[in-house]
Amino acid sequence: MIIEEGSYVLLYHSLQKTWLVEANTGKKFHTHLGVIEIGEAVGSEFGSHLLSSKGKKVILLEPLVYDFVMKSERLTQIVYPKDLAYIGIRCGLSSGSRVMEVGTGSGGLTTYLASIVRPSGHVYTFDVNTKFTAIAKKNIKKANLSDFVTFYDHTQFQEANCGRVDLVVIDIGDPWTMLEKTYESLRPSGTLVAICPTMNQLEKMSSALTEFGFVFIDSIELMIRNIEARTGKTRPAMRMIGHTTYLIFGRKALQNTSDGH
Numbered sequence: 001m002i003i004e005e006g007s008y009v010l011l012y013h014s015l016q017k018t019w020l021v022e023a024n025t026g027k028k029f030h031t032h033l034g035v036i037e038i039g040e041a042v043g044s045e046f047g048s049h050l051l052s053s054k055g056k057k058v059i060l061l062e063p064l065v066y067d068f069v070m071k072s073e074r075l076t077q078i079v080y081p082k083d084l085a086y087i088g089i090r091c092g093l094s095s096g097s098r099v100m101e102v103g104t105g106s107g108g109l110t111t112y113l114a115s116i117v118r119p120s121g122h123v124y125t126f127d128v129n130t131k132f133t134a135i136a137k138k139n140i141k142k143a144n145l146s147d148f149v150t151f152y153d154h155t156q157f158q159e160a161n162c163g164r165v166d167l168v169v170i171d172i173g174d175p176w177t178m179l180e181k182t183y184e185s186l187r188p189s190g191t192l193v194a195i196c197p198t199m200n201q202l203e204k205m206s207s208a209l210t211e212f213g214f215v216f217i218d219s220i221e222l223m224i225r226n227i228e229a230r231t232g233k234t235r236p237a238m239r240m241i242g243h244t245t246y247l248i249f250g251r252k253a254l255q256n257t258s259d260g261h
């Protein structure tokens, strides 16, 4: 695949030295490895390389959704790839899914959701903070996913025309306050997931989901341990990220008498 004018390129030198850069004719990119004439990448094939002014080799990789999320501009905490992937399979996220998200933040999770639901699905996302929404919009545009996301201010909750959604994703400090609003939008049997960084939130959310009649309520935590694989001395990395968040899932069951709560 050829790098076009305006394409994003992941510059790879080593595991610790990668950059996500837009390739534009004549553009130079300054790093401590020297200047990289990123403009020269336009017209080359992804997978080829450039040499910096100090003769260091950088490979021109095609960025994945993983790279767009990890290199996103951030004003908030984001949901990390280990949690994103589990949310995907656990909620039955697929191409065509319709998703309601409360707490857009920097758009890390939104980017992942949009990348899966495209081309026929959609993500409807709400936030109270317009500064964060502006950053999220930029991040999602960079990943070329804007067509699959509609951004709302939280005050537009009632008027937003999202219709029935297949899943609800809540990433705010008090997710239980959103159950009333999101329950009606979620289709029966659909999944709700809340991102809860603390056990206090998890406990409270678990009780609220039970009270609301959700079933299959399940809480988990995922950890990743990096392995340094080197001939004759392979072992886990000395450092690891101890905690990002807990996740709590619930499925919407219909009440016997009516579809409401």
Ligand SMILES: C[S@@+](CC[C@H](N)C(=O)[O-])C[C@H]1O[C@@H](n2cnc3c(N)ncnc32)[C@H](O)[C@@H]1O
Residues within 6 Å of the ligand: 076, 077, 078, 079, 102, 103, 104, 105, 106, 107, 108, 109, 110, 126, 127, 128, 129, 132, 154, 171, 172, 173
């Ligand atoms: C941790 S961030 C979300 C991060 C996001 N999931 C990501 O991956 O980038 C939480 C967001 O929830 C928003 N928020 C807090 N209360 C809210 C509410 N009642 N309705 C909508 N958004 C809310 C905050 O403004 C903040 O942007």
